Amino acid sequence: MPVITIADYKAYRGYTGTDFDATIGVVIPIVQDEMERFCSNRFDSATYTDQPHDGTGTGVMYLRSWPVSTLTAVKIRKGDGTTETLAATEYSMETGVFSYGRLLRQPQGGSALGTTPDLIPIRVGESPAWPVGRGNILITYTAGYSASGGIAYPQGLKHAAYQLVDATLAERGQSLVSVGQQGMGNENISFRTPMDRAAMMRQLLTTYRRVVL
Secondary structure: OOOOOOOHHHHHHHOOOOOOHHHHHHHHHHHHHHHHHHHHHHHHEEEEEEEEEEOOOOEEEEOOOOOOOEEEEEEEOOOOOOOEEHHHHHEEEEEOHHHOOOOEEEEOOOOOOOOOOOOOOOOOOOOOOOOOOOEEEEEEEEEOOOOOOOOOOOOHHHHHHHHHHHHHHHHHOOHHHHHHOOOOOOOOOHHHHHHHHHHHHHHHHHHOOOOOO
16 A cells, blocks of 8 residues: 555645646655665555564564554574464563554563553563574564555655655656646755755654664
């Protein structure tokens, strides 16, 4: 599911014509790919089975994709190659757009999955940690945005997409006065250098960027 559709962008721009539909339809997926690469996160809802994550040696770990809608299983791969499936009471998943897929290790008998506390203090000797390793934590979950009954795109991401589509159209010569007179409103957009665009990406998308420990 794209962050924005052609109809979304035209409504944002107050443009009712169809002359630029094909162009906008090409630009939107380019912008979305650029946004996803910057955020290190694929936006479309998908299910990941036994996706490997590195154990951090702490009680906190961030999944590769978010926001998480369903967490099905968490396994620890041991040195001999066998796996241990953890009980749901041994971890908790923070939810929401700004949880960044934060998975917390819990002691036996701790908070059950679904309580999603805002913050759980992790103190050495009081809570177990995710064992250190490369790809030794295997997680099955569903994450991303969906238009049908899932987690909707936040308005901040949509706003970033509108601004980046504007900038991309300007860079390819679409910010013409004639276009603006038709209602697209691009006449005030100036051309940007690659450094300008990088700064724009940081300003618009840093909040949604993947957390790496």
